[in-house]
Amino acid sequence: MSIKFVAAALAGLLLAGTAFAAAPVSATLQAPLATKSRVVAGGAVWTCEGSSCVAPSAIERTVSVSACRELTKVVGAVSAFGNEAKMLDADSLARCNAGARTR
Secondary structure (H helix, E strand, C coil), X not given: CCHHHHHHHHHHHHHHHHHHHHCCEEEEECCCCXXXXXXXXXXXXXXXXXXXXXXXXXXXXXXXXXXXXXXXXXXXXXXXXXXXXXXXXXXXXXXXXXXXXXX
């Protein structure tokens, strides 16, 4: 294996990780918020308004049950959570909402 091949492969892996991290993450709230809010949860800064929360860029762990749970503790239960690369399935959403704040 040549050094150029190894370097190209490593660069590809780094760019793939960066692309995932740069994808906005969104959450659809089950009950809309009364006021616009900024929330720090799951390694991201979320802007929440109405029934939607969006983190423009986030770390890879932001699309996870634990990150979703952090967000729901502040804004309440969600009906969808993820980004173009990964969305939480129904079982994951149920675990996420288990500790959600009630409003």
